[in-house]
Amino acid sequence: xxxxxxxxxxxxxxxxxxxxxxxxxxxxxxxxxxxxxxxxxxxxxxxxxxxxxxxxxxxxxxxxxxxxxxxxxxxxxxxxxxxxxxxxxxxxxxxxxxxxxxxxxxxxxxxxxxxxxxxxxxxxxxxxxxxxxxxxxxxxxxxxxxxxxxxxxxxxxxxxxxxxxxxxxxxxxxxxxxxxxxxxxxxxxxxxxxxxxxxxxxxxxxxxxxxxxxxxxxxxxxxxxxxxxxxxxxxxxxxxxxxxxxxxxxxxxxxxxxxxxxxxxxxxxxxxxxxxxxxxxxxxxxxxxxxxxxxxxxxxxx
Amino acid sequence: xxxxxxxxxxxxxxxxxxxxxxxxxxxxxxxxxxxxxxxxxxxxxxxxxxxxxxxxxxxxxxxxxxxxxxxxxxxxxxxxxxxxxxxxxxxxxxxxxxxxxxxxxxxxxxxxxxxxxxxxxxxxxxxxxxxxxxxxxxxxxxxxxxxxxxxxxxxxxxxxxxxxxxxxxxxxxxxxxxxxxxxxxxxxxxxxxxxxxxxxxxxxxxxxxxxxxxxxxxxxxxxxxxxxxxxxxxxxxxxxxxxxxxxxxxxxxxxx
Numbered sequence: 055x056x057x058x059x060x061x062x063x064x065x066x067x068x069x070x071x072x073x074x075x076x077x078x079x080x081x082x083x084x085x086x087x088x089x090x091x092x093x094x095x096x097x098x099x100x101x102x103x104x105x106x107x108x109x110x111x112x113x114x115x116x117x118x119x120x121x122x123x124x125x126x127x128x129x130x131x132x133x134x135x136x137x138x139x140x141x142x143x144x145x146x147x148x149x150x151x152x153x154x155x156x157x158x159x160x161x162x163x164x165x166x167x168x169x170x171x172x173x174x175x176x177x178x179x180x181x182x183x184x185x186x187x188x189x190x191x192x193x194x195x196x197x198x199x200x201x202x203x204x205x206x207x208x209x210x211x212x213x214x215x216x217x218x219x220x221x222x223x224x225x226x227x228x229x230x231x232x233x234x235x236x237x238x239x240x241x242x243x244x245x246x247x248x249x250x251x252x253x254x255x256x257x258x259x260x261x262x263x264x265x266x267x268x269x270x271x272x273x274x275x276x277x278x279x280x281x282x283x284x285x286x287x288x289x290x291x292x293x294x295x296x297x298x299x300x301x302x303x304x305x306x307x308x309x310x311x312x313x314x315x316x317x318x319x320x321x322x323x324x325x326x327x328x329x330x331x332x333x334x335x336x337x338x339x340x341x342x343x344x345x346x347x348x349x350x351x352x353x354x355x356x
Numbered sequence: 357x358x359x360x361x362x363x364x365x366x367x368x369x370x371x372x373x374x375x376x377x378x379x380x381x382x383x384x385x386x387x388x389x390x391x392x393x394x395x396x397x398x399x400x401x402x403x404x405x406x407x408x409x410x411x412x413x414x415x416x417x418x419x420x421x422x423x424x425x426x427x428x429x430x431x432x433x434x435x436x437x438x439x440x441x442x443x444x445x446x447x448x449x450x451x452x453x454x455x456x457x458x459x460x461x462x463x464x465x466x467x468x469x470x471x472x473x474x475x476x477x478x479x480x481x482x483x484x485x486x487x488x489x490x491x492x493x494x495x496x497x498x499x500x501x502x503x504x505x506x507x508x509x510x511x512x513x514x515x516x517x518x519x520x521x522x523x524x525x526x527x528x529x530x531x532x533x534x535x536x537x538x539x540x541x542x543x544x545x546x547x548x549x550x551x552x553x554x555x556x557x558x559x560x561x562x563x564x565x566x567x568x569x570x571x572x573x574x575x576x577x578x579x580x581x582x583x584x585x586x587x588x589x590x591x592x593x594x595x596x597x598x599x600x601x602x603x604x605x606x607x608x609x610x611x612x
Contacts, residue, residue, distance in 0.1 A: 110497060111419060113453050123407040127496065129453035133366035154449055155492040156425035158408045163447040163492065202366045206452045208494070210423060211406045236369050244369045291408070 078296045086284050093122075093290060100276065100288035100338055105222070105349040107230040115231030117349075119223035122290065123213035126223035130205045130231050134244045137193070137200040145192020145200040149178045151207045151220055158212040158291070173217050176315065177207070177224060180304050184273040184312045187228070191267055194236070199244050201233065214290040215277045217302055222342060225272055229350055232264045271306035274342045276335040278303075280321040287334050301328070303335040307343050368457055388544050389418065396528070396540040396588055401509070401599040403516040411517020415509040418542065419499035424509045425492050426517040429484035442484035446472040446491045448506055454498040467503055470566070474507045474527065474556040477565040480520040489519055500542035504529045507556050507566075512596050516603070523558035524596050525565060526589040530554075530581045532571065539584055553578065555585035559593040 074081045074092075085092055095101070101122030110116035113129035120126075137144060151174040153167040161167045181187070192201040205227065207220050235247045279289045280299040294300070299319025304312040311332070316323050323331075391397070397418040406412035409425035432443055448467040452459045471493065479489070491514065493506045504527035511525035531541040531549035538545055546552070551571020557564045569578065 110453055112456060112497060116453075125406075127451075129451070131368070131453055131458045133368045133458065135366040150452070152451075154451075154494045155447060155490075156406060156409070156412070156423055156494045159427050159430075162490075163449070204452070204458055208451055208496075210494075211408055213407060234369070243367075246369045 078292075082281075082293070082296050086281070091286065092292065097284060098287045098334055100341075101290075103222075103342065103345055105226050105345050107226060107349050107353050114234060115227045115229075117223050117226035117230055119219055119226060121215055121219045121222070121288065123211050124215055124219045125209070125211040126207055126219045127210055128205065128207045128220075128223040128227040130203055130227050132231075132233060133202045133204065134194070134199050134236075135202040137197065141189070142197035143193045143200075144189040145194075145202065146189065147181070147187060147192070147203045147205060149181060149205045149207070149224065150174060151177055151209070153209045153212065157209045161212075169216060173220055176217055176302075176313075177220055180221065180273050180275075180313055181224065184271055184304075184306055186225075186269050186271055186273060186306075187267060188270065192233075194244060195238060198242065199238070203231070212291060214292075214294045215288050218275050218277050218288065221273065221275050221304070222346075225269075225274065226346060226349065228267060229269060229272075229346065230353065231267055233267070235264050271308065271310070272343065272346070273304050273306050273312050274339040275302055275304040276331075276338040277301070278331045278334060280319070280323060280327060282321070285327065285330050285334070287338070299323070301331050303331055305332075305335050305339050307339060309336055309339070387538060387542075389542060393536055393538050394584060396592075397542075399592065399595055401512060401596055403512060403599060403603045409513075409517070411513050411515070411519070413509045413513040413516055415505060415512070417501065417505050417540065419497055420502060420505050421496040422502070422505050422509050423494050423496060424506065424513040426510075426513045426519065427490040427492070428517075429487035429489050429519075432486065432488045436488075438486065440485050441481040442479075442486070443488040444472060444476050444479060444481065444491065445488055446475065446493075446510070448493045448495070448503075450495045450498060454495050464502070467506065470503060470568075471507055471510060474566040475510060475514070475525060477563075478511065478521050478523060478525045478558055479514065480522065483520040489514070489517075498543070500544075500546050501529050501540050503527070504540075504554060504556070508592060508596065512599065515600055523560045523563075524593050525556055526559055526592040526596065527554065527556040527566075528585045528588040528592060530584055532573065532577060532581070537577070537581055537584060539588055553581045553585065555582060555589060557586065557589050559586075559590040 104120045106118040108116055109118040110129040114132045115130040117128050151170060153161050153170045155161045155163045194200050205224060207224055236244050237247050239245050276287060278301050279286050279293060279297040281297045299321035301323060302315040306312055400416040403413045405414035405423055406425045409427055411426040414423045429442060446468050448471055491510050493510060495502055507525060507527035514521060530553045531538050531545050532551040533549050551573050554568040556566035
């Protein structure tokens with residue numbers, strides 16, 4: 055990453071690294087003028103993305119997702135609850151996003167990151183409003199027992215676009231989730247069934263076989279940052295700290311808009327800019343969907 | 357979606373055929389994972405797991421998986437008094453899904469201070485006056501011998517961050533179950549142990565930074581246990597050293 059030969063700017067007399075730290079915005083704009091980003095990417099390209107399913111052996115569903123250096127580990131644990139009176143035939147999905155202090159220098163133990171509750175709320179809103187999961191599928195015995203799915207997302211390395219990576223890992227873990235086979239015993243408690251004693255038990259089987267959830271639509275997202283007339287896809291932490299205007303767009307795989315976040319920032323998002331962002335997201339969603347399908351078919355192959 | 361207040365009480369469905377603990381560890385038992393009594397789990401180390409940190413390391417000992425990030429040396433908290441030597445700050449936390457029953461990992465509040473005590477003797481604190489080095493550990497999956505694994509990985513992460521140390525710190529624990537000593541115990545073994553012994557040492561200097569003994573031990577047993585741990589620590593340190601050398605030579609290859 056060397057700067058182009060400057061003419062009379064300070065940067066000609068200064069080391070690149072010092073210039074980058076002292077004048078982050080100028081450093082950044084010099085790159086934009088050349089249509090390239092500090093990490094060598096074109097403006098509208100997302101970072102390399104990988105999905106690995108089944109990373110947590112003890113969970114019912116799990117996924118490890120990397121977008122560039124941003125790493126998310128998601129695990130789902132299924133527990134049993136008594137459903138509420140208002141919705142006796144529905145289970146529940148509890149989504150929590152965690153930023154442990156290992157993930158970034160700005161998070162310290164006992165002082166949670168500002169982004170943590172924001173991303174947590176965004177994720178639950180997005181997943182519930184997308185209608186991806188039918189909560190009725192999580193019911194076991196109407197009015198008596200239902201599944202409570204605890205979905206915990208841990209950020210292991212924070213390098214920008216946290217929401218995108220968190221959503222992708224949540225969706226991937228849900229696609230990997232296997233609901234265990236259970237039966238109800240005489241005390242009305244739900245117990246696991248092991249494969250050997252499946253037949254001989256006189257218990258009432260409530261979920262005969264391991265099964266997967268049917269995911270109706272899959273929400274996927276792309277975050278862009280806006281600076282002057284530039285649109286940059288999938289920002290790194292450094293870029294996010296320099297530019298304050300973020301737009302996050304969530305689409306489902308059929309291209310339907312699920313949500314759009316533009317939390318403040320000095321750049322006004324005109325219709326054309328938003329349309330460009332949506333177009334970028336549409337492309338990215340296709341790409342992410344194919345990664346997800348690949349990861350899932352690799353699991354079946356094993 | 358489910359707020360803390362309105363969350364209904366939940367439980368995880370238990371298997372129908374629950375093994376009784378007493379039957380598991382009779383006279384001639386074999387370890388649940390089939391290891392010999394004096395055989396450690398295969399260890400896997402990798403440095404540079406977290407880019408956002410100054411140094412980091414990840415390790416897998418069987419199903420125990422730990423990640424450690426090191427930040428700094430950086431400015432100490434404002435409230436701290438002036439100090440000629442550097443400060444070390446440690447924190448150990450668990451993911452909610454690390455234990456078989458969700459959310460039990462937070463029971464280990466004492467691990468943070470034990471990690472601090474195990475490491476502080478090995479770090480040359482004078483080399484970063486007035487500043488603080490933060491060592492944060494996250495246990496991704498817990499399956500026994502968590503603390504010794506955390507300590508070993510933390511020393512590797514410190515080395516990766518370039519913090520000056522007298523030597524790498526390796527840590528191994530031994531459980532006493534009935535008449536036998538088992539090294540590097542898994543959770544099931546730890547749950548029914550009669551006593552445990554944990555040694556943290558700097559193998560090349562042959563110095564011990566921490567020794568914890570709990571439960572009932574006879575003198576010959578303690579001697580045997582300590583010898584087992586020290587031998588295992590020496591072997592562990594070799595593996596850690598080779599991991600560091602590998603990542604250093606990889607970095608050289610990339611730059612050349």
